[in-house]
Amino acid sequence: MLDRMAADHDLTLSLRGVTKQYPGCLANDRVDLTVGGAEIHALLGENGAGKSTLVKIIYGVVRPDAGDIVWRGEKVTVENPAHARRLGIGMVFQHFSLFESLTVAENIALAINDRAERVNLRERIVETSREYGLPLNPDRTVHDLSVGERQRIEIVRCLLQKPKLLIMDEPTSVLTPQEAETLFTTLRRLAKEGCSILYISHKLEEIRALCEAATIMRLGRVVAHCDPRQKSAKELAELMIAAELEPQQRSRRVVDDAAPPRLAVDRLTVASPNPFGADLKEVAFTVAPGEILGIAGIAGNGQNELMDALSGEIPAGKPETIRLDGVAVGHMGPRERRAIGGCFVPEERNGHGAVGPMTLSDNAFLTAVARKPLSSFGFVRRARVLEFAREVIKGFDVRTTGPRAQARSLSGGNLQKFLVGREIMQAPSTLVINQPTWGVDAGAAAAIHRALAEMAVNGAAVVIISQDLDEIFLVCDRIAVIAGGRLSPPIPVAEATIEQIGLVMGGSEHAGEAAHA
Amino acid sequence: MREGIRLVPRGNPSRLWTYASPVLAVVLTIVVSGVMFLAMGKPPATAVYTFLVAPLVQTGGLSALAVKAAPLIMMGAGLALCYRASVWNIGCEGQFTVGAIFAGGLALGLPDLPAPILYPAVMVAGVVGGAATAALTAWLRTSLNVNEILSSLMATYVAQYLLIWLVTGPWKDPRGFGFPQTAMFSDGATTPTLIPGTGVHLGCLVAPLAAIAVWALMSRSTLGFQLRVVGEAPRAARFAGFSERRLIWVAMLVSGGLAGLAGMFEVTGPIGQLTTEISPGYGFTAVIVAFLGRLHPIGAIFAGLLLALSYLGGDAAQIDLGLPNAVTGIFQGVLLFLLLACDILINFRVRLPARRSETAEAA
Structure with a gap:
């Protein structure tokens, strides 16, 4: 490479005036962004702020309508992701692109176009994963792996290409707090070795802990460049949503165990209709009138199966396994359960909750x-x-x-x-809601939380299934954790700590291993 | 930067093109037909006139059109309902045939019953025959998960051979000089003519009424709502507690019943007996009718009239121009092909390789 000015070299990536128009939506409006060498740079914004479009432009998935991309001092047009990889840009997507029925090594081999680079691939996977503290067994089949392990495959796949810039899209949304901490250690180490990292998230605390620079986006525009370590989480949030946040906390009530429960689930055991899903094993809990129960867990541990079994989409076996206001409904379909008083909001909006x-x-x-x-x-x-x-x-x-x-x-x-x-x-007597604020902006999330709290005050039972621990700690009275299709006994939120819940959430990995052994 | 013509996705499907696409497809089909006629050595303008206009302006043209359109409209409306529910019944031809067999069997078996009893019974027999054939497909789909496209199509061939066997064997008219046909049906089992001196029969009135009834069912009833939801988003239908099995049965029985009714009208009306040739492929043409009519039962009325015209035009082209009758099939095939191509415009816009378009988009 030509030895250009040192200053230019330091700027690994610089975007100037990048604009992308979608039909009816200006996704990026003259965005400027500069990522320095060996820097961990946060890209912060609400859902729909244009972060994903911007990184897709950098990675060559989407072409910008206007604007320049300067990569290591030279203006480039990134033709496609393969071109981006050749330039030294790697990306770990929020939704993984892995084949469930193939092994780790096979999945990685598929992403490598150059035949010569596939030589000794197994050894290089083992070596790279050990070097960066990302333990991986190249011969395991992907469907046996936890989400955290799957993410490691994606990261190792990028690292094998020796990137100069690694883009991480919402990496911790699928991890336990402990797994996230391990990931941060890896990222810090990578940065120390000279790899820049563009870290996309809306989780303020982790950005403050990890990143040394931040670009904040709102409605397609850059609203601020700052050093997140110098700002409080509240200040960052206000920049992100352009409104002062009222602290929101509802007074938790001690659940009255004497009152007859609105929803009672007794040893619910259901085989998942999905071959790679999690079977429910003897799930049991009750929800009292006025109670909000939070069910935490990492995606894919039986949340969807539990939701479908409660709503009646998949049969729950014996009638007595599920009771709504004392009526055994396990054998009933969704309409009959609704008529009795149970209402449901599934995770997926288009195509499941709505047409x-x-x-x-x-x-x-x-x-x-x-x-x-x-x-x-x-x-x-x-x-x-x-x-x-x-x-x-x-x-x-x-x-x-x-x-x-x-x-x-x-x-x-x-x-x-x-x-x-x-x-x-x-006006249901019981409401079960799966991922209530997934992909929802902060304003709407607050409105939904308020509405759920109000329902509980009026005497309904509410079950919130969520991957977002902060949400559960904010709105729920009791918390249980689903891991590997089993539900831990609910405990009052006031007595729970994030660390303790995180450990139970991670339990699935070992439970899963034992089941396969 | 020089680029070719590109298709750019629209944010939302275009309402305009949902309805403009079939019109454009028809225009393009006429152009393609003209080129085809030219290639066969006929003056294209005259040939297109002979094919598409002459059948309408000659005496009796409109009543012939109504007679041909009746079965197409009835089946097209039924298929519109079926396809909206994402149940892909393509065996209307077989359901039509079995409807005709059931109706004809009853007409032959009890010819002397008084008309007020016999005729309604023959009608019901036609509906039952079509629905029973469709029920076989529905049962295979809901209990054994057999793809309905295959089973309904295969049932069509079974139905056709059953008809051939009946009219050449057990039901053959002993006084028919060995022709493969049954005796003529009695007066009591014959579909009444509505306009004396023309072929316009009761079925020509029932067909648009059936289309309107299907429209009301689809757009106003809870059952129609459930059918639309299961077709559009099966998971949402399950979430709402709609039974997919039940809805598959409903869709198959309604479309099969209408096809059977169409078959009954055809053999008790224009034909008057069972023969080996009771349909020039109405059941397959009805698939085109359903799509050309935008899977809307009222649209099926217009589409049914147009495709009925292609049958009349085929006859005219054969007689006046000496062209093979295959012209009808080619016209229908080209029309379906171009319709599916034009439907791209509903979800995509065409961007021409003009130099200023780039800057215009960015502004």
Whole structure:
């Protein structure tokens, strides 16, 4: 490489005026970003702020409409991800691209285009993973591995290419607190060896702990460059969402165990319909009136199976395994359970909780018909359905053009508010909600948390299944952890610590190993 | 930078192109047909006129159109319902055939019953025959997870051989000089003519009414809502507690029943007996009708009329121009092909390689 000015060399990557227009959405508006050599640089912003689009531009997945990318002192056009890798840019995506039925080594080999580089691959995987404290067995099949281990495959895959810049997209969203700490050690070590890291996250504390520079984005624009170590988490959050945050804390109540539970689950054992899913094993818990129970856990440990078994999408075996207000419902389908008083909000919005191409009014009808008089003689009472959809939109401050808007035209946060509102306005006695604020902006998340708390105050039982421990500690009265399809006994949140919960969450890895041995 | 024509995804599907696409497809099909006629040594303008216009302006043209369109509309509307629910019944031809066999069997078996009893019974027999054939497919799908495209198509061949066996064997008219056909049906089992002196029969009225009924079912009833949800998002349907099995049965029985009814009208009306040739492929053409009509039952009425015209045009091209009857099949095939191609425009916009377009987009 030409020996250019040292100053330019230090700037590993520099973006100037990068702009990307999507239909109806300006994803990046004249974004400037500079990542220095050996620097851990945070890219901070809410969901929808344009972070993902920006890193996809850097990695050659998306072409910018305007703007320059300067890489190690030279202006470049990144043609595609393979080109990015040749330049020395590696990326670990939030959603992994791994084949479940192949081994670790096979998955890594697939990503290497050059035949010569595949020589001695196994040895190099072992060597690299040992060197950076990322233990990996190259002969294990991916579907046997925990999410943390899968992430290690992706990281090792990048490191084998000796990158000068490593992009990490929300890496800790799938890790236990302990696993995250191990990851930070690896990243710090990489930076020390001269690899720059662009670290994308909306978790403020970890950015303050890890990063030495930050670029904060909002609605496609850069709103600030700062040193996160000099700012408080509250200051960063305010930059990110442009509003002063009110501290939000609800007074926790001691759960009254004497009251008859609204929801009682007794030794629920269900085989997962998904071959790589987690089977539920003797899950048992009760939720009292006015209680919010949080179920923590790392993705893929049985949360979706539990949600589907509670909602009635998959049969729960004997009727007595699930009781709603004392009625055995284990054998019933979703509509009958709703009629008795259980309402549900699944994790996936488009295609599960809602039908994307249908209107909000149709989507309101989808589940509300079970509890509200929205049909007569087999026909839809369209005026009433429109009225109900309007009430939900108004009551939950859903930003949309009206009840005739297509569900998929709404942003993630707005659609989630609509779906939560649809269930809450049916006045259920029990509400089960899976990942209530996943991919939802901070304002909408706060609104959803307030609505759930209000339900509990009014005497309903609420179950929140969430990967976000902060959320559970913020809104729940009791907490249980799901790991490997088993649920730990619920304990009061006031008595739990993040470290302790983190250890139970990680238990799945060993439990899983034992099951396969 | 020089670039070729590019397709750029739209954010939302275009409403305009949802309806403009079939119109464009029809126009392009006429152009392609003209080129085809030219290649066969016929003056294209005259040939297109003979194929698409002459059948309508000659005496009796409109009533012939109504007779051909009736089965297409009935089956097209039923398939629109089916396909909205993502149940891919392509065996309408077989359901049509079995409907005709059931109706014809009853008409032949009890010819002397009084018409007010016999005719409704023949109608019901037609519906039952079509629905029973569709039920076989529904059962295979819901209990053994057999792909309905294959089973409904295969059932079609079984139905056709059953018909051939019946009219050449047990049901053959003893006084028919050995032709493969049954006796003519009695008056009581014959579909009444609506306009004296033309072929326009009761089925020509029932077909649009059936399409309207299917429309009301789909857009206004809870059952129609469930069918749409299961077609659009099966997981959301499960989440809402709709039974997918039940909805597959409903979709198959409705479309099969309508196909059986169409078969019944055809053999008790224009044909008047069972023969080996009771359909020029109406059941397969109905698939094109459903898609050309945007999977909307009312759209099926317009699409059914157009494709009925292609049958009349095929006859006219054969008689007046000496072209093979395959012209009809080619016209229908090209139309479906171009329709699917034009549907790209619903979700994509075409960007021409103009130099200023780049800057215009960025602004």
